Amino acid sequence: MNFEKYPFEKLNELLENIEPNKDFEASVLTIGEPKFETPDFIQRQLASTTSLLQKYPASAGLPELKEAMINFVVNRFNVPLNMNQIIPTFGTREVLFNFPQFALFDKKDPVIAFTNPFYQIYEGAAIASRAEVIHINLTKENNFKAFLSDEELKKCDLVILNYPNNPTSAEMTKEELAVWVKKALEFDFILVNDECYSEIYFDEKDRPSSLLEASIQAGNEKFKNILVMNSISKRSSAPGLRSGFIAGDEEILKEYMKYRTYIGCASPLPLQKAATVAWNESTHVEKFRKTYKRNFELAKEILGINPPKATFYIWLEVDDELEFTKKLYKEKNIKVLPGSFLGREGMGKGYVRIALVENEKKTQEVLKRLKGFLDG
The missing domain is CATH 3.90.1150.10 (Aspartate Aminotransferase, domain 1)
Incomplete structure (x- = not known):
């Protein structure tokens, strides 16, 4: 490669x-x-659970961690999820790299699209997947907002958006994201939004929307073809906890969970315990x-x-x-x-x-x- x-x-x-x-x-x-x-209450929880290092962590993650992540999603975005609609991950870098390989493995000539400029792991995932890349070019003229023509979308197997956007700081509204949801259903591609910066905003009226909210608005309440990824790194000033999640389409996640049992990136239990208290607290x-x-x-x-x-x-x-x-x-x-x-x-x-x-x-x-x- x-x-x-x-x-x-x-x-x-x-x-x-x-x-x-x-x-x-x-x-x-x-x-x-x-x-x-990193806030003291998170550090204290980590320090008090080091005895759990004697145990292997399960790939699926602790139930209480999943519940804390579900609580975060419902409290922040008013989107209820069940336990099969979310998977804890070892941060989001690993899932952004390996999920495309899982999703594109059975495609004969896979095609992935992602925002450009970008977080380079998207490109790395495309290379590892042997996928053709369609760049979603973000320019001053289009206000750094993602757009592809229907002809381009027809080719796509997987599309990765990133809003709020790194590096441009651009946002897309719930209504704009809902258009993408409808396109994912119309052309049957998997649509992912990397939402790692969703909690770094400065006014309540400007709170970034989640693709999950947009999916519901588009009438796709089961999140068919829709996934989001998020992380505690920016939110809680805790990048070393390596706590993230992927959430959305239950059918996709069921098969992806099987794949994850083989790749060996389960988070150590003390980190999961510390992440649980962090996801559950917002002040x-x-x-x-x-x-x-x-x-x-x-x-x-x-x-x-x-x-x-x-x-x-x-x-x-x-x-x-x-x-x-x-x-x-x-x-x-x-x-x-x-x-x-x-x-x-x-x-x-x-x-x-x-x-x-x-x-x-x-x-x-x-x-x-x-x-x-x-x-x-």
């Missing part, structure tokens, strides 16, 4: 011969990893949202940008994203990620992705440094 280098490896190569300005503290704004302490999430909101208020004050409604990314338009990245690192000791490293067919060119995942004080300092660079 011939995989592309990961964006961060490309970035290291781009910057390897550049000496950054040592007058400034190094600031890394490249990776979507929250830089906040800590609101505290993180307030911090991210303040970071974007600072970005508006200092840089004059319009904050997104969700995610913690700035998708900043620049003249030449590679030269911008190199010069910013050299002059201000700030690392950002060139958008072209996240896309294909020219998508992402002319943009850099900036992750605002630090506390208010650090964010304010680095944004002022960035402003000084932009003002030249």
Whole structure:
């Protein structure tokens, strides 16, 4: 298999011969990893359950963990699920990689479509599945919203959307997602939405919708052909817990669960116990949202940008994203990620992705440094 280098490896190569300005503290704004302490109540639960390391975890996950995830979905999206409509996963990276291989295995000439620019695991899954790829190109002209023609959709076996979107921070409304649900039924393809940023929003009226909500609105209450994936990593500042889920079409998940028993990625029981209390609690999430909101208020004050409604990314338009990245690192000791490293067919060119995942004080300092660079 011939995989592309990961964006961060490309970035290291781009910057390897550049000496950054040592007058400034190094600031890394490249990776979507929250830089906040995982809440104490989650850490305490993890520490108190280490004796369970003596047991093998079941691939299906603890019943109480599944119940906590179901509670999250019903409380957040008002969508009730049964125990057969959700599977706990070891984060979402692994399921985003292996689910396409499962879903496309029996297809003679499989075709997968996904948003472009993208989280590179989508492309990796396509390569591992030997699938033809159709890129759903996201541009300023289409407001970074996903669209494919009926002719393209007829070819698809699997489509992966990602809203709220990484890296563009774009959203799609429930009504817009419902159109996709109807297309999935009409052309009989599996439709997935990667919803890992659904909980990083800044106003109740702008709460991102789930594809599950859209499925119900479209009259597809059994979620036929519809799946979502979500994770605790951004929501609870706990990427190390590796707690995610896939939920939706019960018939697909029944067969996928059989597949999962073979791939050996069951989460250790102490992690599942800690994840259970995290999924069941929401006040800590609101505290993180307030911090991210303040970071974007600072970005508006200092840089004059319009904050997104969700995610913690700035998708900043620049003249030449590679030269911008190199010069910013050299002059201000700030690392950002060139958008072209996240896309294909020219998508992402002319943009850099900036992750605002630090506390208010650090964010304010680095944004002022960035402003000084932009003002030249």
